[in-house]
Amino acid sequence: MATVWFAILAGLLIGYAVLDGFDLGVGALSLWVARTDEERRVVLNAIGPVWDGNEVWLIVWGAALFLAFPRVYAVAFSGFYLPLMIALWLLMGRGVAIEFRHHIQDPLWRGAWDVVFWLSSFLLALLYGVAAGNVVAGVPFDARGYFQGLFEWLLNPYALLMGLFSLVILSWHGAHYLCVKAEGHLYERAHWLARALWGLTALLAVALTAATFAARPTLMRNFHAVPALLIFPALALASLALAPWYHGRQADRAAFLCSAGVVGGLLASTAAGLYPDLLPSSHDASRSLNLTNAAAPPDALLPALLWMIPGVLLLAIYQVAVYRVFAGRVVLGKSTHY
């Protein structure tokens, strides 16, 4: 049962990374791809109807972690106290920047919120990667089973490399989204950026894979035991290889699905490699938080699974409805909200 919840949490996190990932990426690129007020409005209206729903994946992931692995939720969130608070402030700044900007037609006002939107998206994409890097590398648990996330070791070279990779890959993913939604100059710039960022993504992916095996040599253990898991890295690799082909033919949706496949495939591979650990220890493996010492009992997990299934079905219906209603390129009109 705990394994099922491990998979659910991985799925929710992948949903968040793929969906909010593209709007974070769009934000991280926004100042460069969108130069005029009209282009920036297109950018915001492209993510406008969906970004809030995408962020709900994070909320649900957090709550699911809370219910299924309370100890991980408690130890990780209190351990990463200051970085997490900074992430929350960035999420707040991003939300209000999107919603406040359009109220006043004034270049100073709009320019200020454009910078807030760009900066918060940029830093969040970076920060998520640094956090993921520290989870993969492990944290220094103390005897009580807690740890204190100090910046001096949070900002280690491996985690920073992961942060840079996260920024690049999400920007690449965001550029693909803009290729699907935009027209004209905005499209051309996004298209150009998508090609450039593909190269950077591929380069960093190689470097990071090497660094990851150095940081956590046991990562291959599960793949040896269950070779079927190799489907996740294979998915990431195939998507990465196919992306430029679709991109060159301007098959923008297919290219977007490819970057989604890379993001999802890499995260799934990481989760498969970490299993059964949720939060590994950096020095003493017996202190790692894993499925056996951190999961809530099956009495609590079973009912949650039973309501989760219809919940996910409903959520699929809502999301399909929204993405269908807003399919197609953005045209600024009388009822565009932003």
Next chain:
Amino acid sequence: MTDAVVADRLQFTFTIMYHYLFPVLTMGLAPFIAALKTLHLASGDVQYAAAARFWTRIFALNFAMGVVTGIPMEFQFGTNWATFSTFAGGVVGQTLALEGVFAFFLESSFLGILLFGEDRVSPRFHWLSSILVAAGALISGFFIVATNAWMQHPVGYAVAPDGTVHLDNFWALLGNPFAWWQYAHVISGAILTAAIVMAATGAYYLLAGKHAAFGRLSVTMGVLVGAVFALMQLFPTGDLNSRNVLIYQPVKLATMEGLFRTQPGAPLAIIGMPDTTQERLLDPVVVPDLLSYLAYGDFHATVRGLGDYPRDLRPPVQITYYAYHIMVGLGTVFIAVLLLGVLLWWRRALPGARWFLWILLAQLPFPYIANEAGWTVAEVGRQPWLVYGLLRTPQGASPTVVAAETIFTLLGFAGIYALLGLIFLYLVLRIVAEGPAEAPAGSAPPAPAIPVEH
């Protein structure tokens, strides 16, 4: 209690009280928007559509503030209350995840369609979206209240060998007897808040001589709906919620009422200052025997006072007592004002009575204060417990987070919230100054959209 716990409590108090200023209007306004859209669809009258669009603009801003101030709430359980989270995550994680899955996805998806989709979907689908947004807001409120109700009156749980608790009976958690009247009271308070906001906005337009048709609609709707929900705050929701407190948390009830001495024929204190050293109410105005009647339906029944409980199990008396009396006092004012409004409406004098419109306008801040005071009673009155009878508040804090860190982040929240609050108010006032789009005279064709100023 250590400094770190004091800082944790201050931070949670500040962020939750600030946060609640927004969802209280979100939950209350969403049904009004759905009702206005329903009226438009049923009657074809475009003034309802224009009113729905106006309130949707306010709603969108308010919703965004609710979202950004709400995200930290979920994470703060883990950051500042790690021991509580480890202890109770197996139960309260359920209701929080239920909220995300069944409410937030619904609300955020269809809010997207409500805000962005008017020319992409049929009028019926757009109307349906407004209904689903309201449903999402109200479902969300339920799961939060269910979470809180479990902390007030834990049910449906089992204790694991390591001392933590986890869910044992799902339906007991959702059917918690404490939750349902608390939920009804919270939602009725939210709708009352939205009704008063609506009436105050309409009153402003009528006093200023602008957008008269919209002003009349807003005042009438606000006063009539508000009167119903102001009464419902007293009975049944307030009364039955208090009975639950009497059954499950009698010491909180004694604190709320400022009753120090156990006595038959207990009086109801209308005014008075609780003095905790002398253990009596100073300068009180009381109605004899009434508390006994309200609690047990018998004027001579014995009500237990604070003296029956050891000092370390009593909640902070002053805060709980005053918050409760502020809430009840304001609730009484709302009933009086809104019933007077119904009377004026009955005599067809409502839009013309400028003195009354001024009262409606001045009333605007008070439902917010009443709602916050009500939650203060619920939460401070629960002390010293974090989870009633199971975990004391100081035991729930994070062991690794020190006071300095929390004070730093508290100051950060305070600064950000002050700035956001100012900008929010400024933008809302701009929307009010612009007003709703006027319906063209004798309009047969559908109304134009709100002029887009972007």
